[in-house]
Amino acid sequence: MKLSSQVTNNENVYDYIFSGLGASNSLIILSLLEDNLLLNKKIAIIEPSLKTINDKTYCFWAYPEDPIVIKLRSIIRHEYKNITINGGAQQDISTQPYYLIRSIDLYSLVSKRLENAKIPIFNCFVNEIVSSEDYYTLKTSNGSFKTQHIFNSVISKHETSDIEEICLHQSFYGLRVKCNTAQFQESTFEMMNFNIDQNNYTQFLYTLPYSDKEALIELTRFGNEKVEIDYAKKLLLEQLNIKLGCYEILDEEIGCIPMTTYLHKPSVYKGVLNTGIHANLIKPSTGYGFKNMFLFAEMVKKEIMQNNVKNLNSISLTKKKRYRFYDTLLLIILLYWPKEGKKIFTKLFSSQHVNTIFSFLDEQTSIAQEINIFKSLPITPFLKSLVIYAQKKQLLRYIATSIVLFAYFVISQYNQTIASYYSYSAIILGMFWVGIPHGALDHLTFSYNKKSLSKFIIKYLATILMYYFIWQILPFLSLLVFIIYSSFHFGESELQEIEIKVTSYTTYIKALIVGASILLFIIFTHIQESIDIIANINGLEFIKLNEEIIVKYAVPASVLAFFYLLLIAVYTNKTSVYKLLILLIVGAFTNLLIAFSIYFICQHSLNAWSHLKHQLKVNSTRLYKKALPHTIGAFVILIVCILLNTHETNQINTLLPSFFIFLACISLPHFVFMHLFYNPK
Numbered sequence: 001m002k003l004s005s006q007v008t009n010n011e012n013v014y015d016y017i018f019s020g021l022g023a024s025n026s027l028i029i030l031s032l033l034e035d036n037l038l039l040n041k042k043i044a045i046i047e048p049s050l051k052t053i054n055d056k057t058y059c060f061w062a063y064p065e066d067p068i069v070i071k072l073r074s075i076i077r078h079e080y081k082n083i084t085i086n087g088g089a090q091q092d093i094s095t096q097p098y099y100l101i102r103s104i105d106l107y108s109l110v111s112k113r114l115e116n117a118k119i120p121i122f123n124c125f126v127n128e129i130v131s132s133e134d135y136y137t138l139k140t141s142n143g144s145f146k147t148q149h150i151f152n153s154v155i156s157k158h159e160t161s162d163i164e165e166i167c168l169h170q171s172f173y174g175l176r177v178k179c180n181t182a183q184f185q186e187s188t189f190e191m192m193n194f195n196i197d198q199n200n201y202t203q204f205l206y207t208l209p210y211s212d213k214e215a216l217i218e219l220t221r222f223g224n225e226k227v228e229i230d231y232a233k234k235l236l237l238e239q240l241n242i243k244l245g246c247y248e249i250l251d252e253e254i255g256c257i258p259m260t261t262y263l264h265k266p267s268v269y270k271g272v273l274n275t276g277i278h279a280n281l282i283k284p285s286t287g288y289g290f291k292n293m294f295l296f297a298e299m300v301k302k303e304i305m306q307n308n309v310k311n312l313n314s315i316s317l318t319k320k321k322r323y324r325f326y327d328t329l330l331l332i333i334l335l336y337w338p339k340e341g342k343k344i345f346t347k348l349f350s351s352q353h354v355n356t357i358f359s360f361l362d363e364q365t366s367i368a369q370e371i372n373i374f375k376s377l378p379i380t381p382f383l384k385s386l387v388i389y390a391q392k393k394q395l396l397r398y399i400a401t402s403i404v405l406f407a408y409f410v411i412s413q414y415n416q417t418i419a420s421y422y423s424y425s426a427i428i429l430g431m432f433w434v435g436i437p438h439g440a441l442d443h444l445t446f447s448y449n450k451k452s453l454s455k456f457i458i459k460y461l462a463t464i465l466m467y468y469f470i471w472q473i474l475p476f477l478s479l480l481v482f483i484i485y486s487s488f489h490f491g492e493s494e495l496q497e498i499e500i501k502v503t504s505y506t507t508y509i510k511a512l513i514v515g516a517s518i519l520l521f522i523i524f525t526h527i528q529e530s531i532d533i534i535a536n537i538n539g540l541e542f543i544k545l546n547e548e549i550i551v552k553y554a555v556p557a558s559v560l561a562f563f564y565l566l567l568i569a570v571y572t573n574k575t576s577v578y579k580l581l582i583l584l585i586v587g588a589f590t591n592l593l594i595a596f597s598i599y600f601i602c603q604h605s606l607n608a609w610s611h612l613k614h615q616l617k618v619n620s621t622r623l624y625k626k627a628l629p630h631t632i633g634a635f636v637i638l639i640v641c642i643l644l645n646t647h648e649t650n651q652i653n654t655l656l657p658s659f660f661i662f663l664a665c666i667s668l669p670h671f672v673f674m675h676l677f678y679n680p681k
């Protein structure tokens with residue numbers, strides 16, 4: 001590959017810059033050159049590698065009339081019309097053959113076309129992309145390049161995946177061997193042969209014949225650890241010695257493909273299009289991505305033809321969500337029960353026609369076909385995987401809430417008293433499970449030592465005490481203050497859940513309105529009970545006198561609040577807002593205490609718990625340990641609050657106002673610390 005002279009001018013401005021020249025950018029360039037879309041444009045390609053060796057072998061299945069086959073025909077090295085799996089019988093795939101392209105042939109083709117088009121390749125590393133008023137600047141090991149449009153296949157070192165995401169590797173070690181005698185069938189490849197040591201992973205051999213005497217044979221591992229080269233080499237050589245007898249090693253291929261549920265985010269810069277792995281084009285459960293990259297390249301070409309380059313970062317291949325769900329289930333199995341991989345793949349290939357499997361992996365099957373596929377697979381690992389999936393997606397809380405509520409509705413049909421005791425027990429459990437502990441972690445939201453911790457606790461308790469006294473003197477003002485800060489706190493936590501940081505005036509107002517909508521919806525859908533509780537607080541009895549007027553506004557206010565939240569759900573298209581709406585609706589059919597607890601425990605506290613877990617990078621067990629002393633402290637305050645505020649402690653209508661004041665008092669400092677935690681600056 002020819003390289004241009006070094007960059008001397010820091011002010012170099014280009015129409016398009018391609019950062020990296022691997023599979024994805026090569027396919028995009030070929031596609032754009034094909035329709036002369038790079039003609040009369042100033043282009044720079046930045047790629048550190050000289051691309052003189054064959055570092056990868058790209059394979060894919062396709063119909064002979066598919067554009068990928070037609071357009072890349074000149075570099076397709078092999079076409080397999082038959083397949084074997086797990087040492088089984090040969091199956092005919094001539095309607096949808098398996099094609100092989102050597103990466104070196106792709107690089108040679110693209111570099112020849114670039115040379116013809118007089119487009120230079122700069123042999124340097126991209127270090128970072130910086131945005132300025134007019135241009136993006138690519139800072140490289142060899143100077144800076146400026147442009148308004150970047151095709152970026154280089155993954156930033158700073159990009160970290162979420163700890164909840166599954167990150168496995170498809171790692172492999174392969175040898176290209178030549179035998180003295182015919183050992184292979186040139187048009188038959190073996191996709192997966194699991195008849196080898198599994199070593200507590202999912203491992204198989206993959207055989208791609210180049211002729212009847214020559215083939216690339218790889219040992220592949222799906223697992224959370226990459227296959228060690230020494231181990232792979234030993235195992236592969238053992239197999240080759242058994243299967244082939246006398247052979248010569250021509251070459252080796254080492255590689256690793258990410259198998260992850262992590263989704264790379266589009267670039268924050270409108271003019272920067274992430275490509276390849278970076279554009280989530282690798283299928284998590286298989287590691288295949290070449291065909292997707294070709295489709296993506298065609299899509300990019302279409303957008304550029306229509307001059308849609310202003311929002312380059314928004315170009316993406318649309319994917320059906322259910323396939324992501326299937327991929328995640330399989331990755332969970334491969335992570336937690338790796339031995340099951342062999343059983344699942346063996347069953348899949350023995351029960352389904354290979355063309356159906358290809359369509360399934362291409363995400364082109366119908367739901368009926370998918371049901372048929374899943375029916376044929378071992379059910380237990382998928383059920384276990386489903387539980388972990390529900391846990392990871394935070395669905396367990398909704399399942400648990402549904403079960404608890406269902407039981408409540410059933411019990412209340414027969415006996416109201418038992419139903420009440422049941423609901424109080426569930427609420428107390430929920431409060432001690434996460435409601436109070438999530439607030440008992442405020443000391444973790446800043447760095448502290450023993451001395452500063454004592455100071456913190458004293459200040460924290462003093463604030464609670466002070467607010468408690470204000471409640472006694474100015475209850476109405478305290479109530480208003482409580483509604484305002486708890487609205488903000490609830491709203492901020494909801495916005496955090498949908499990745500909106502509360503840092504500007506508009507987001508402050510948004511947080512306030514979102515939280516107020518939640519709170520007011522709960523209050524207004526239980527207006528009579530709310531008035532009774534508030535009017536039971538000393539000094540707030542007058543609320544009862546205005547009951548008629550307040551009740552008149554209850555329905556329009558709750559409808560308005562609900563529609564505002566619905567608007568947020570539709571506008572952001574975030575499932576967590578829809579889940580919130582469902583919880584609020586369900587709550588409307590229960591009493592006030594249950595409705596508030598459903599929101600407070602199942603949505604607010606659990607969300608905050610997961611925010612703390614992620615941001616502090618601490619697991620739940622450690623969080624519980626850290627929260628324990630403060631949870632006990634909160635419990636003591638609750639008891640004191642009840643004793644101070646109730647005359648007949650066995651009466652629930654006198655307990656509820658105390659509980660209300662308790663929540664208000666302990667949540668005042670909590671709202672401040674959570675805000676500082678969400679916005680550390």
Ligand SMILES: Cc1cc2nc3c(=O)[nH]c(=O)nc-3n(C[C@H](O)[C@H](O)[C@H](O)COP(=O)(O)OP(=O)(O)OC[C@H]3O[C@@H](n4cnc5c(N)ncnc54)[C@H](O)[C@@H]3O)c2cc1C
Binds near residue numbers: 023
């Ligand atoms: C060994 C192997 C075999 C595979 N086989 C198949 C297959 O058979 N079928 C299939 O569908 N998929 C396959 N894949 C998966 C996928 O198709 C490839 O990983 C594909 O190469 C990804 O394309 P990409 O453009 O994202 O990355 P790459 O092709 O890796 O391109 C990235 C380019 O960026 C360059 N680069 C890196 N750092 C910098 C920097 N700082 N500055 C500038 N340039 C930089 C690299 O040199 C490279 O040329 C395989 C992957 C591997 C690793």
